[in-house]
Amino acid sequence: MSINRGLTEEQIMLRNTVRKFAEEVIKPAARELDEKEEFSNEITLQMCDMGFMGAFVPEEYGGAGMDYVSYILTVEELARVDSSQAATVAAHNSLGIGPIYYFGSEEQRMQYLPLLTSGKLWGFGLTEPEAGSDAGNTKTRAYQNGDDWIINGSKIFITNASTSLTLGSSVLAVTGQQPDGRKQYTTFLVENTVPGFEAKAMKHKMLWRASNTSELYFNDCRVTSNMILGKKGDGFKQMLSTLDKGRLSIAAMGLGLAQGAFDYAVEYAKKRHTFGRAISTYQANSFKLADIEVGLNLARNFLYEVCRMADRGENITKEGAIAKLYCSELAHKAANDCVQIMGGYGLMKEYDAERFYRDQKILEIGEGTSEIQRLVISRIIGCYD
Amino acid sequence: MNILVCISRVPDTATKVIIGSDGKSIDPKGVKYILNPYDELALEEALRLREKNGGNVTAITVGTAEATETLRNALAMGADNAVLVKGDEPADSYSVAVNLADYAKKMNPDVIFLGKQSVDFDSLQLPSMLAEILGLPSISVVSKLTIDGTNVSAERDIEGGKEVVSTTLPCVISAQKGLNDPRYPKLPDIMKAKKKPIEEIASNNLDARTVVHKMEIPLKERKAKILGDSVQDIEMLVTLLHEDAKVI
Ligand SMILES: Cc1cc2nc3c(=O)[nH]c(=O)nc-3n(C[C@H](O)[C@H](O)[C@H](O)COP(=O)(O)OP(=O)(O)OC[C@H]3O[C@@H](n4cnc5c(N)ncnc54)[C@H](O)[C@@H]3O)c2cc1C
Numbered sequence: 001m002s003i004n005r006g007l008t009e010e011q012i013m014l015r016n017t018v019r020k021f022a023e024e025v026i027k028p029a030a031r032e033l034d035e036k037e038e039f040s041n042e043i044t045l046q047m048c049d050m051g052f053m054g055a056f057v058p059e060e061y062g063g064a065g066m067d068y069v070s071y072i073l074t075v076e077e078l079a080r081v082d083s084s085q086a087a088t089v090a091a092h093n094s095l096g097i098g099p100i101y102y103f104g105s106e107e108q109r110m111q112y113l114p115l116l117t118s119g120k121l122w123g124f125g126l127t128e129p130e131a132g133s134d135a136g137n138t139k140t141r142a143y144q145n146g147d148d149w150i151i152n153g154s155k156i157f158i159t160n161a162s163t164s165l166t167l168g169s170s171v172l173a174v175t176g177q178q179p180d181g182r183k184q185y186t187t188f189l190v191e192n193t194v195p196g197f198e199a200k201a202m203k204h205k206m207l208w209r210a211s212n213t214s215e216l217y218f219n220d221c222r223v224t225s226n227m228i229l230g231k232k233g234d235g236f237k238q239m240l241s242t243l244d245k246g247r248l249s250i251a252a253m254g255l256g257l258a259q260g261a262f263d264y265a266v267e268y269a270k271k272r273h274t275f276g277r278a279i280s281t282y283q284a285n286s287f288k289l290a291d292i293e294v295g296l297n298l299a300r301n302f303l304y305e306v307c308r309m310a311d312r313g314e315n316i317t318k319e320g321a322i323a324k325l326y327c328s329e330l331a332h333k334a335a336n337d338c339v340q341i342m343g344g345y346g347l348m349k350e351y352d353a354e355r356f357y358r359d360q361k362i363l364e365i366g367e368g369t370s371e372i373q374r375l376v377i378s379r380i381i382g383c384y385d
Numbered sequence: 386m387n388i389l390v391c392i393s394r395v396p397d398t399a400t401k402v403i404i405g406s407d408g409k410s411i412d413p414k415g416v417k418y419i420l421n422p423y424d425e426l427a428l429e430e431a432l433r434l435r436e437k438n439g440g441n442v443t444a445i446t447v448g449t450a451e452a453t454e455t456l457r458n459a460l461a462m463g464a465d466n467a468v469l470v471k472g473d474e475p476a477d478s479y480s481v482a483v484n485l486a487d488y489a490k491k492m493n494p495d496v497i498f499l500g501k502q503s504v505d506f507d508s509l510q511l512p513s514m515l516a517e518i519l520g521l522p523s524i525s526v527v528s529k530l531t532i533d534g535t536n537v538s539a540e541r542d543i544e545g546g547k548e549v550v551s552t553t554l555p556c557v558i559s560a561q562k563g564l565n566d567p568r569y570p571k572l573p574d575i576m577k578a579k580k581k582p583i584e585e586i587a588s589n590n591l592d593a594r595t596v597v598h599k600m601e602i603p604l605k606e607r608k609a610k611i612l613g614d615s616v617q618d619i620e621m622l623v624t625l626l627h628e629d630a631k632v633i
Binding site: 009010014016017020021049051052055059064065066 | 419457570572574576579
C-alpha cells in the first residue's frame with residue numbers, strides 16, 4: 001500500500017492498530033465532544049492506556065520506547081479521525097513530555113515521566129498575550145529569593161494546562177540578562193497546586209474544541225530552584241529545540257487531517273450523482289482529488305524522512321519547518337476541497353467535513369505561523385545574509 | 386493452562402475484493418489483510434483465561450509466509466508464542482484441520498480456541514473437523530464461556546435463543562460475537578511482539594477433499610430507500626409500499 005512505503009512491519013502494525021482505535025473509540029464520540037466543547041478524561045486515559053503518551057520515551061521512564069516515525073504515525077492516524085484528540089496527544093508528547101525528557105535532570109525525569117506516561121498531563125507555556133511569534137518579547141519574569149524563585153506574569157493558549165488530569169506546565173520566564181545584553185530565559189516546572197499559580201480553561205474556540213486550551217496566571221508564584229528545567233539560562237535554546245521537533249507533530253496532524261478529508265471526499269464524490277453521473281466523474285472534482293493525492297504522497301514521503309533524520313539525531317530546523325508548512329497548507333486545501341465537493345452538506349455539522357474544515361486552521365497558526373515557517377526557511381537558505 | 390488458538394489471515398472486510406484471472410480465487414493485489422475478527426474473540430478469551438489461571442497461549446496458523454504478519458498481530462495482542470505451519474495456500478478446510486491436529490497432538494493443549502468461521506471463505510467446518518480428528522468434545526458458536534477447574538460451561542447462540550452446554554477439558558471451543566471485547570494491542574506490546582518466537586514447521590500439503598470451481602461477486606443492485614421518521618416520511622413509506630412494492 002502506498003501509505004506504508006518504507007515502514008517496518010511494526011510501524012505498519014502500529015498504524016493499523018491506531019487507525020482501528022481511532023475509528024472505533026474516537027470517531028463515535030468526536031462530533032458530540034466538539035459540539036459540547038468538552039475535554040474527555042475517559043478517551044485521554046484510554047489513549048494513555050494504549051501507550052500513546054510517551055510514545056518515544058524509553059520504557060524505564062514508563063514510555064513505549066518507540067522511534068519518532070512511530071510517534072508521528074500515531075498522531076497522523078488520530079488526526080485522520082479527530083484533531084482534538086490528536087492535539088491532546090501531540091501537545092502532551094512533543095511539548096509536555098518532550099522538554100522534560102530531553103532537558104530534565106535525571107531526578108526530574110524520574111519524578112515526572114512515569115506520571116506523565118500513566119495518565120497525568122503537562123503543558124508547555126511559551127506564548128503570552130504580547131509574545132506569540134515574537135517569543136523574544138516574553139514578559140513573564142522570575143527572580144531569585146533565597147533558594148526559591150518568584151514568578152510573575154501570564155501565558156495564553158496553553159494546550160492541556162487546566163484539565164483535571166493536568167499535573168503542571170513548563171513555563172518560560174525571563175531571569176535576567178546575558179553578558180551580551182540580551183535577555184536570559186529559564187524554564188520552570190510549575191505544578192498546578194503551587195500557590196500563586198492559576199490555570200484557567202479558555203472557552204469558545206472555533207476548533208480543537210475537545211482539546212483543552214488555557215490561560216496561566218503567575219502572581220508571586222513561588223517555586224524551589226530544583227524546579228528549573230535543566231540549567232538556568234537554557235530556556236530559549238530548549239524552547240527552539242522543542243519547537244523543531246514539535247513541528248513534526250503539527251505536520252503529522254496536517255497530513256492526517258488531509259488524509260481524513262480526502263478519504264471522506266472520495267467516498268462522497270463517488271456516491272453523489274448530479275445530472276445522471278457521479279460527481280467524481282466531473283474533471284473539476286476529480287482533478288481536485290488528484291491534486292490532494294499528489295500532496296499526500298509528497299508530504300508523507302518527506303515527513304517520514306524528516307522523522308528518520310530526527311531519529312538519527314540530525315538537525316531538522318529547516319526540514320521540520322518545511323514539513324509543518326507543507327502539511328498544514330495541504331490540510332487547508334484538502335479540507336476546503338472536501339467541503340466544496342460536498343456542497344451544502346459539507347457545511348452541516350452532521351458531516352465530519354465541517355469539523356475538518358474548522359480544525360485545519362490552527363495548523364497554519366500554532367507552533368509558529370506559516371509566515372514564521374517561511375521566515376525560518378528563508379533565513380536558512382541565506383536570503384538575509 | 387496451555388491454550389492453543391487457531392487463527393487465520395483474511396481480507397479486511399472493508400476491502401473491495403476482486404476475483405483473480407482463474408475465476409476461482411481472490412486477487413491478492415491491493416488487498417489489506419487482517420486477523421480474522423472471530424479469531425480475535427478466540428484469542429481474547431484465551432488471553433483472559435491465561436491471565437486468570439496462568440499458563441501459556443500459542444497462536445497457530447496454516448498458510449504461506451505472508452501469514453507471519455497475522456501471527457505478529459496475535460503476539461502483539463498478548464500470545465506467548467506462535468507457530469506457522471508453512472506451505473502453499475491451504476487447499477481446503479480438511480487440509481487445515483489435519484495440519485492443526487498434527488500440532489495439537491504434540492502440544493496436548495488443555496483447550497483449543499478458534500473463531501466460529503473465517504470471514505473469507507465462511508466454510509464453518511474447521512472447529513468441528515479439528516475436534517473430530519482429535520477425538521475431543523467441541524462446542525461451537527460460543528457467546529459466553531466459564532471454565533472452572535476442568536468443568537466447561539458455555540452459552541451458544543441458536544436461532545432465536547440461547548442454549549447452555551457443558552463439557553470437560555480438554556475441548557475445542559469456537560467463538561461467536563459477544564463472547565468478549567477484544568483488546569487493542571498496546572504500543573509497547575507491538576514492539577515486544579518482534580522479540581517473541583515464531584516457530585516454523587512444514588505443512589503436509591494434503592490433496593484437497595473439496596475443490597473450488599468458481600467464484601462470483603454478487604451483482605450490485607440498490608433497491609434500498611432510507612426514510613426519516615417525520616409524518617411526511619411515514620406517508621411516503623405507505624405510498625411506496627402500496628404503489629412500488631405493491632405489498633399493501
Ligand atoms: C488552540 C491553540 C493551542 C495552542 N497551544 C499552545 C501551547 O500549548 N503552548 C504555547 O506556548 N502556545 C500555544 N499556542 C499559541 C500559538 O503558538 C500562537 O498563537 C502562535 O505562535 C502565533 O502567535 P500569536 O497568536 O501571538 O500571533 P502573532 O505573533 O501576533 O501573529 C499575528 C500575525 O502576524 C504574522 N507575523 C508576526 N510576525 C511576523 C513576521 N516577522 N513576519 C511576517 N509575519 C509575521 C503572523 O504570521 C500572524 O499571521 C496555541 C494556540 C492555539 C490557538
